[in-house]
Amino acid sequence: MCKQLTEKDVCEIIASHQASKEKLLSILLDIQDASGQNCIVEEWARVVSAELDLPLTKIYDVITFYEMLSEKPRGKNIIEICKSTPCHFIKGVNIVNIFEEELCIKMGETTPDNLFTLQYTSCVGACDIAPVAKIGDEVYGNLSKDKIVDIIKSYREAAICQK
Amino acid sequence: MSKIKQVLSVNFGKIQPDSVEEYVKAGGYEALKKAFSMEPVAIINEVKAAKLLGRGGAAYPAGSKWEQLYEIQEFPKYIVCNADEGEPGTFKDKMLLEKDPLRVIEGMTIAGKVFNSHEGYIYIRGEYRKIQKVFQSALDNAEKAGYLGNNILGTDFSFKIHIMTGAGAYVCGENSALLNSTEGKVGRPRIKPPHLAEVGLFLMPTLVNNVESFANVPTIVLVGGDEYLSYGTPDSGGTKLVCLSGHAANRGVYEVPFGVTLRDIIFDEEIGGGVANGGKLKFYHLGGQSGPIGFPEQLDTAYCCKVMRNNGLSVGSGAVVVLDESVCIIDYLKSVTEFFIHESCGKCVPCREGNTQLQFILDKFSKGTATEADFALMKKLSTTMAKASFCGLGQAATTALDSCLKYRKAEFEAHLNKQCPAGVCFTNEEGGE
Ligand SMILES: Cc1cc2nc3c(=O)[nH]c(=O)nc-3n(C[C@H](O)[C@H](O)[C@H](O)COP(=O)(O)O)c2cc1C
Ligand code: SF4
Ligand code: FES
Helix, strand or coil, X not given: CCCCCCHHHHXXXXXXXXXXXXXXXXXXXXXXXXXXXXXXXXXXXXXXXXXXXXXXXXXXXXXXXXXXXXXXXXXXXXXXXXXXXXXXXXXXXXXXXXXXXXXXXXXXXXXXXXXXXXXXXXXXXXXXXXXXXXXXXXXXCCCCHHHHHHHHHHHHXXXXXXX | CCXXXXXXXXXXXXXXXXXXXHHHHCCCCHHHHHHHCCCHXXXXXXXXXXXXXCCCCCCCEHHHHHHHHHHCCCCCCEEEEEEXXXXXXXXXXXXXXXXXXXXXXXXXXXXXXXXXXXXXXXXXXXXXXXXXXXXXXXXHHHHHCCCCECCHHHCCCCEEEEEEECCCCHHHHCHXXXXXXXXXXXXXXXXXCCCCCCCCHHHCCEEEEEHHHHHHHHHHHHHCHHHHHHHCCCCCCCEEXXXXXXXXXXXXXXXXXXXXXXXXXHHCCCCCCCEHHHCCEEEEEECCCCCCEECHHHCCCECCHHHHHHCXXXXXXXXXXXXXCCCCHHHHHHHHHHHHHHHCCCCCHHHHHHHHHHHHHHHHHHHCCXXXXXXXXXXXXXXXXXXXXXXXXXXXXXXXXXXXXXXXXXXXXXXXXXXXXXXXXXXXXXXXX
């Protein structure tokens, strides 16, 4: 599985952004990406607080405000299903149901193997290919049952290869 | 005659987006060179003559905004590009960032020159992290080619652009929240006044414009304000990128001159192409979730900021979400309100509580438990939210509701009698159809 993030890694990420207070969001996003569990645990929040000379409460203010940041561990891949109106009112397929069935979890949950977390998102700016799901930085559109099955399969296979 | 006019989108798909060489071959950076030979005031006058109205949603005249900032004698000044693009149904800034980033960079650089600013920031939403990389590469290449960075075009003018990332918060598109977020803080709006032109980024005078607004600047400098104005209407200069989605037959981004009608946008074969799968148009949502809803009888309205506003409609961000008759208005408004509940930053009561209460009432309509009194309550709530909310998010959250109450009260009334014209509510089957 993923290599555990060390304090040294976290400090390197912070240094790569010149330990700049303005870059707090970029720093937190990078730490979250490298964490393997898509979150920023208190240990790393404390390091950021010390390195940037910002109060810990401020770091948490930011982590809890922004949708993309999480203080709680999540799956390796976050599947975000767009539920803004241009996607929501596309007829035909209920993509939430298909994801739930394929992953055997409910909206908001994480699979037992920690590979996927299913959640909602607001519009990701791909309404021309609605209905849409975003996984990490990838956006998948015009989703059908077959497509969803293939996508999930490709992520599962990628995970096996990494092991 | 074709209703399409390509000004901003000429390079889309034709050049490698981050290649300065190809951009220059396509006529890029001619405007910057011209701008270097002009007085700043002359450039501002062209922007004024062009009647360039802000493309981020509020349609504020860019020329006036530039003039106000120019008059402030305090330095450093900052140039900020709003690329948060959070309005659902909007994906046109993405096209510019992804397919012709150098046009946006050139526009920002010209602004930098006008205000003698040395630092620009572009705040790109976190959902576009992949595009941030393309944009960074365009920035690097522009710097290497001498169009950005130190001593631009061999002069003593220097200008740098930094990319800042969002992390998923619609309210950060509001310009003062955007600046807070750019400073690495929580993206809650600031109280105004003071205006951002006076107290902006790092408390210094700041220009905030939308991506598409900046992208228009090179053209305005090159062809002149009068010529640019003539592309559109006497009140709204130039062209607009419109984003068609929902049940439109041809979903996507199209560039149209101001002055075409809504009918052209939704039904023209080269643009929206009508309703998909032979459906019938029921309504359309303009400018994002915070915009008004239009109905078939308003289709002949000219797409021009002033004409639209006079008719209770709005250009806004350029979103046009087309909805067919399978959609229930109450159900639709519930989805809109859910968005605002989710995106409210929670700072003020009218927005934080107002949206939740509104959802509660809409839910009563969809369950058939609403009463006549709920109309008055919704109206009162909407007025209170519009007047007392701290920022534009809460102020505009009930715009869509207001359109529906004004033009389709009958559909609400039908729900009082447990009837849903679209057949969505009061059934046990999901989705109605
Ligand atoms: C809640 C809210 C969200 C907004 N989101 C955006 C956005 O995503 N992009 C944008 O350019 N403007 C957005 N705006 C408008 C900006 O506050 C501001 O008017 C705009 O960036 C000014 O640029 P312009 O004059 O070039 O349009 C938003 C406003 C509000 C109130
Ligand atoms: S109106 Fe809404 S988003 Fe704006 S400050 Fe108030 S709670 Fe926050
Ligand atoms: S509404 Fe789903 S991507 Fe825009």
